Amino acid sequence: MEVPILKQGDCLIATVQAALTDADLLHFRTALIQQVVRCRSRGVIVDLTSLDVMDSFASRTLREIAQMIRLRGAETVIVGIQPEVAFAMVQLGLKLEDVTTALDLEEGLAHLGKGSASSA
């Protein structure tokens, strides 16, 4: 399952739309970093609104993505983690430390300085 990556100005918006296998996640990591380089992006939003399970592998991969993008001089915001998923993550001990999170796409864009309602 491919994760679509949209370009909006100097930002990228990646929306996870279905369950991802480990291979899908690794493919997504590579594709997203390549896009960040190609588009000279300043900000990246990863929208997890549709993600129903976050396990240790997904969490680690997302942290790696954010770290790699930071090394490129860009910022990643993870948005849309569902309350049930957040609850399970905390129980499991997954912290997503050092990764910026926001409520939804609109707040994520606002965090990246892209305005909120007007540009969404």
Place this chain on the structure above:
Amino acid sequence: MKDVQVLEKEIHVGINSDQDIVAARQKGRALAIALGFSSGDATLIATAISELARNILTYAKCGEIQLTVLHNSTRPGIQLIAHDTGPGIPDITLALRDGFSTSGSLGLGLPGVKRLVDEFEIVSEVNHGTTVTAKKWKL
């Protein structure tokens, strides 16, 4: 309880690839929802299955997840059994300690899963395999 009786009592999912991890947790979630578990508890069950299946794949390469519907006098539950015939765990106490891992992963697997469920038991024999049994009861 009428709905519960028409459910499959036991589901087996072979774990041989990362796609099987997704299949196992989706079946677990569907079963939990069918039994009337809340969406939050179904997510805990699916997450526990994902983590147990991942351990099978990482350490034993292949194995099986078995989901069984349970009933005690007052409420239904789900039993998850993760079984493999892999290398086994030499020191279970150590494996249940937060932050411990031998595979270079996060090392959250077993203690994390224990926190997601109501009952947790692990039996392992070196060179013969590991069986983790976890139960989650409906609130």
